Amino acid sequence: MSNPSLTPVEFGASRLCIEDVLAIAGGHPVRLAAEPAFRRRVDAGSAFLDSLLAEHGEIYGVTTGYGDSCTVAIPPQLVADLPHHLYTYHGCGLGAMFDAYTGRAILAARLNSLAQGYSGVRWQLLEQLAALINADLVPVIPEEGSVGASGDLTPLSYVAAVLAGERDVYKAGAVYPAAKALAEHGIPPLRLAPKEGLALMNGTAVMTALACLAYRRADYLLRLSSRMTALASLACAGNSYHFDPKLFSVKPHPGQNRVAAWLHADLQAGEAPREGLRLQDRYSLRCAPHVLGVLADAQPMLRQFIENELNSANDNPIIDGEGEHVLHGGHFYGGHIAFAMDSLKNMVANIADLMDRQLALMVDTRYNHGLPSNLSGAQGERAAINHGFKAVQIGASSWAAEALKLTMPASVFSRSTECHNQDKVSMGTIAARDALRVLQLTEQVVAAHALAAVQGVELRIRQGELTREALSEGVLALLDEVRTQSAFLHEDRALDGELRAVLAMMRAEHFSVPEQSA
Structure with missing residues (x-):
């Protein structure tokens, strides 16, 4: 009930x-x-x-x-x-x-x-x-x-x-x-x-309902991915001054600026860079606001398209009883939802790619600035037989690739049906289903990223390069929330159950994320 x-x-x-x-x-x-x-x-x-x-x-x-x-x-x-x-x-x-x-x-x-x-x-x-x-x-x-x-x-x-x-x-x-x-x-x-x-x-009720669900999941994923980027920057000893408000004031996309502000706050960036920071991080860290900001800036348009469709009379014919008109038309056509969902799945798949690239940096000793190979926590001679997050990174790459493969717009695949009466159709429901599948795959990439990024930050703490006290409130909260589902990885273990537990928390929106009003 x-x-x-x-x-x-x-x-x-x-x-x-x-x-x-x-x-x-x-x-x-x-x-x-x-x-x-x-x-x-x-x-x-x-x-x-x-x-x-x-x-x-x-x-x-x-x-x-x-x-x-x-x-x-x-x-x-x-x-x-x-x-x-x-x-x-x-x-x-x-x-x-x-x-x-x-x-x-x-x-x-x-x-x-x-x-x-x-x-x-x-x-x-x-x-x-x-x-x-x-x-x-x-x-x-x-x-x-x-x-x-x-x-x-x-x-x-x-x-x-x-x-x-x-x-x-x-x-x-x-x-x-x-x-x-x-x-x-x-x-x-x-x-x-x-x-x-x-x-x-x-x-258009099915595609519109799916679009409402997809919009909410994408909004939460956007904010979570911003905070995950902060953890990845900390794990890779990244340069937090890539997110300086003065820098972003000269490129005034409001959503992009909002993401940069989230990262700046989560990394507690001060007025001047610390000594020893890499002058320019690789793009998956440095350009995260530019990737995530596309979705942040598209949200008002997506909401308008979805909510206008939701609040429309979209069958045929339209019956104006008070004016006594029968109006034959095509309001059943789901073109606005098709466009919104084809656009959304593209932007979300780019988040999958971004998170996968950050994960690849964190596990690679050539790019993670002093962390152990594959973020393994094994010590001494046991380090030789432990492989940490090696397979998790492969899995994340697989999920990202599938998400990217699904970004072909559904709306361009119109078919002529029903004796050529329905000779131009929207494919809006297929676009919405695609968007939900891309969201699912991207959430899986973010779950893998979460386990690795938290491991990377804790390794920095264990190596004496970070302290919990130095972490922002949001970053510390997310670190501890992930740890309720997955302990520090000392020895190799199957991580599928922990990945699923993190996914469940994500889909229930139980992780701390920046507020949209920030």
């Missing part, structure tokens, strides 16, 4: 933001706004459609077939059966299933689009979607099968089917027949009204 002690997220009164979708995914309940104007707008759309049907008006997807079949007139006595056929024949998704967390985000994105009041659905449908979220009955949705126009038809067919009591839901962490779950919660299955199958399925 949603947690009733948490503040409900309200639909229909104002715009939702990315954080609202994440709150719902994490268990916040929802409610429909009580404003009379909201209810009137929704009711006007369904009433207007009813009047058109009574007058035998032609409405795409209501009195006609779908897509290329829009020229096929539906006999009046079969109009009510059409939504059932729509979600039924789209029940062909394959691949892995989205988890319940992602499914709740998808429900939130679809509900918010319909709550704009321009889809011609009944108030009862909005209530049913809200009831699914609040009862935590989440449709089991396959990841694969959408080309991103006409929206996320195949994955969203699983939402429509569940509302009608068909297919499966997640209930208490298990896969459960939808009909049985609805009955146990006293939720009667809906017989979808003529426009409601199309309204549920013909939109």
Whole structure:
């Protein structure tokens, strides 16, 4: 169940933001706004459609077939059966299933689009979607099968089917027949009204929900990678004055400057360089703000694209009940999300590459300025048989390479589908899934970097070149947090379990990172 002690997220009164979708995914309940104007707008759309049907008006997807079949007139006595056929024949998704967390985000994105009041659905449908979220009955949705126009038809067919009591839901962490779950919660299955199958399925809810999840993970990864860079600089005896505010004042990208300020603070750089520092560090340290800053500067644009899509009516046709217009168009096209996610995965993969390069410096005695080979903590004759982080660096290089391979933009791979009706499609859902995979791989690289960087800093302390007292509060906190999952590496041991534990902490956002307001 949603947690009733948490503040409900309200639909229909104002715009939702990315954080609202994440709150719902994490268990916040929802409610429909009580404003009379909201209810009137929704009711006007369904009433207007009813009047058109009574007058035998032609409405795409209501009195006609779908897509290329829009020229096929539906006999009046079969109009009510059409939504059932729509979600039924789209029940062909394959691949892995989205988890319940992602499914709740998808429900939130679809509900918010319909709550704009321009889809011609009944108030009862909005209530049913809200009831699914609040009862935590989440449709089991396959990841694969959408080309991103006409929206996320195949994955969203699983939402429509569940509302009608068909297919499966997640209930208490298990896969459960939808009909049985609805009955146990006293939720009667809906017989979808003529426009409601199309309204549920013909939109961008899946890609938009995935984009909300990706945005949040990328934001946290950005801040964590900045702090990891500070640890890598300390481990490699780097020059903290590469992040001087005067230096960055002459290149005024605000996000880049923000990353440089995080690093400057984490390294407690003073007014003048210490003696013996390398004049110029290698690029993966010196240019870290320039790499990370691209994502920092792109965040406002990414948020705008995602939140505008989230707060749009993105099905077809648009029903203006109060103005009595049926407007046929292409708002199901996910081009903005496709661009945002293709851009995001490129910037995140560059973080994977940056972290991998820093890790390569830390393990190599040619570049780490006096640390043992592969950061091994073994002493004496046992140093000969210990290999420290040698294999971890190989693994990180593998994960970085795979992340970089996935940066080919999905949006340029449009396919002509459905008898050339859908002859230019967005591929937005594939772009969003790619972005999440690139995030996963990059997080794995950062986990490897975390174990190595903490080992490197502790080796400096053991060699008498650093003290814990000299470390900034943020760096010290991160060092200690990583050490709750992974002890100092004296002798070789399998590190996969520790890497997974660090990944779990990262994905739960349990590591200390700089504040975005800094």
